Amino acid sequence: ENSRIKYLRTEFISETGSEEGNPREYPNEVSSWLDGSSIYSSSVELQDYLRRGEGGRLKVTDVDGWDMVPGRVTEYVESTTGDNPSLQFFVGDSRNLENIGLTSLQVLFVREHNRLADGLSERNSDWNDEQIFQRAKKLVQAEIQAITFNEYLPSIGINLSAYSGYNPSVNPQLSNEYILLTAFATGSQMADGWLQFDEGLNESTSGHLDLRDGFWTTSSVIEAGGIDSTIRGAAYDTQREMDLAVIPSLRNLMSGAMWGGWMDDCAMDIQRGRDRGLTDYNSLREGLGLERVTNWSDISSDVDSQQKLAAAYSNVDSIDAYIGIMAEDRLESSIYGETQQMLVLDQFQRVRDADRFWYENDAELTSLTSEFNSLRLSDVILRNTEIESVQCDVFFAESDASSFQCHLANSEVSQFSGEDTVDPLTEMTIFIGAVIVLILIAVIALPSRKESANIEEEINEEE
Template sequence: MPSSTPPVLPSPSVRARRATLPFGLGGFGLTGLGLAGLALVGIALAGMASAAEARSRRASPDQRIGRSRSERAALAGAHRRDAHRRDRRPRWQRDFRTIDGSFNHPGDPGAGAVGARLLRWGGSDYADGASEMAGAARPSARTVSNLVHAQDAPRPNALGASDYLWQWGQFLDHDLDLTGGADPVEPAPIAVPIGDPHFDPFATGTAQIDFDRSIYDGATGVASPREQVDEITAWIDASNVYGSDAERARALRADDGSGRLRTSAGDLLPFNDAGLPNAGGSDDASLFLAGDVRANEQVGLAAMHTLFVREHNRIVDELAARHRGWRGDRVYEKARQLVGALMQAITYREFLPALLGPNALAPYTGYDPGLEPGIANVFATAAYRFGHSALSPVLQRLDANGDPIAYGPLALRDAFFAPERIVDEGGIEPILRGLAAQRCQRVDAYVVDDVRNFLFGPPGAGGFDLASLNVQRGRDHGLPSYNAARVAFGLAPAADFDDVTSDPALAARLAAAYASVDDVDLWTGGLAEDAVDGAHLGPLFHRIVVMQFQELRDGDRFWYERALEPDEVAWANASRLSDVIRRNTAIGDELPDNVFQPEVGASARPR
């Protein structure tokens, strides 16, 4: 039975809150599960593509999101220019986050802001110590993909987790990190083994998977190791809903002064008729526009974006009715704050317990300004890409009775850059029901063909290999090897492949791919580990993910349990993701209370 309905909004708060910490000191400085790196690669083969497939292919990664050369250059050193900036917004507005994530840390305005460096946990491993890609002596990333990551049968997880495990993970990732391509472009193509059945079927021996290296801080890479930068805010602040820059934030807002966000017919996301940067092409007005450029990557993600735009507008309407003297800007900021609180509460009270186990994180004890806030490279480029192995090859689309809709289920390979699947095939409700009804794949070394061979289309027509991308991206970013990372995070190194996994068949796959266990790439080795009891991740990735989410929480001055009134905190804590879905869609009691672990039930959520 559904849980009792939480209050729709907290009772009105009449006491204004003011920042109590000074600003103006110091200076500081794709990513995760959310398929973030997908916009950065292509296949060097000719072929024809459907309209949806063609959207995903552009000559360079930067054209894929439509960012200009000057914009990319500005991002590459943004954190260094923040050291002496001051927050010049009106005093009332300083109670809320900036749109670009700046002025959160009292002594470091650029920490966690757009353009900040990814944090270097566990050291770097560039071939020349500074910038040359790691792994020159290792096998091609495609060889690793074929030998280790190929999945030949369904492997549903044993913990009862639904597809919401990876879907929320992707949606959340797009609130945390985005690393685009370097300028000028630095090609680092992935060699395809001769006779590869998908990418070299005619055994030419010349096929490649195109790959470009990531944007990095230009002050690094010579005297010090190259450090990549984050193109969006690092905080859990719903930047994926509202944007990480002023231009995008303005374009998403309704122009009626209400504080609402724009929508299109059917209360769906607006379309990108303004030509803003967008994965799939800034010139494609048939694609949705959202706070993050990747919203169209697959329809489940677009459904989540739509849901939280509706929640914002619902909150705006209630706030406006309660506070008739508030201007639209104040209503917008308060609604943005409350939506950000929902993102945080759902992540820490539902998603992370489902992923990591119920008590993996230490209890919240308050803000710690001594932490270095930001996103760690090993998190964004390896550990948080765990979700790529959890992806299901088919998205279920169900009606209120739990039956498939007339259009049927949707193959994941047909869901990429396909907003018409939402506009013309029943809206977001069938997708949101389907995500709860199907177990996700096991988090392990195996990746379904829909993203390992057919990501964004068939080979030669837009398709490429996400597993290869992840391995190559780790080498691009100079991540430590699997064994080096284990040592850095306080774990014993593996002496042989049998130490990585208890599965003899998987150990044999690793041995076939790598000459030595010391050569194993971080993403590959981390996924190959046996999961921690009650969790989906092995010891290494579990440790990295726990550290990252504890520091994101404890290093955030605007954390909801600190920044909001007690009744507002109680409202956020009472709101499950299922509640957000029910109050913004036609979905009712057919949805389980705990959408992340429907088979486990409400008891899986900490109280």
């Protein structure tokens, strides 16, 4: 009994999967667009709930003098250690607590939205809440798109062709292969723990966290005094290599109340592919226009990996796609093997080219395109945290704080005015920087210590 792992079949659209030519399809729960919906939600009702209703701002909760995303007391969320924290954060995506890295990034961009909203409100006294909110939202969406495509993707070896404009004939839908073999797989492989550092890159008083202790919990963020220590740790730590090795925290993961038991993340990824009818590794390669492999050595040059594959599978045509792509030799200057690389390139190319509201296709943002293209994640970090310095490209680990080049005091950036021109921000200096994105994945002047009521008052306040 203890050797069995609970698995829930993926919900599917009932009228699909009935016969050949009618493949099983799955309902969309989140948008494929890079539109900031993990912050703002794709639901009008939830977005309205998350808005403050004044000054174009999003709601925040005061935690030890810092703006955090809205929260409420709950008995539902538990950490993987069985703790039962009293606070659940709310943003546009219900999975915001899946790991503390994701939570930190979402808090960061909520602060960025409010920073922009405050600037727009100050410069446009005749604008109402709706005008300010929509403009700030559009700017944040553009920032997320620019950082993801100009900084994050190149850092992992994904270099797309130059943008040539909106193409309505392109299908932006996320493929099952991308979701199951890159999104899930990459997220599982990237980290082996959560380093927590103070400004001097010394271990914070709250201590480093095992990977499993950063799932489905707000306790670690609150106890660390906010998101700063997690962001510093992410910028310092190096990513694990994408391979067949899976750390114990992911092979023996106690998943808390949302799952009710132990799970093996690698086994779940394999089963998820089988559940959704994902084809075998060799057929996947053939479908992508790649050559089929005929020997174990065609997949990996590592003899140990070859032997493990031969022990687990009868022949190269029976390999689960997930195992095959994880066993592949990595391409030069990329975190991916040949098959994964093609899946990622195809998916991000389609998502960008099919987006009518892509920032480089938006006439309202034309005058700001160069500014977006020079933006770094470190800019957003330095503007919205108490982190005073960081490496300018946070997607490449740096362990020597004395070599950090981006500081609050050495980088003046322009403030978006919300109009067709960009006015330099002359009254205050804002610093620039960048942070490591996790799935993720994913994607402000110093945040205001806004006056907030307690958590319940903040969430239940009537705007």
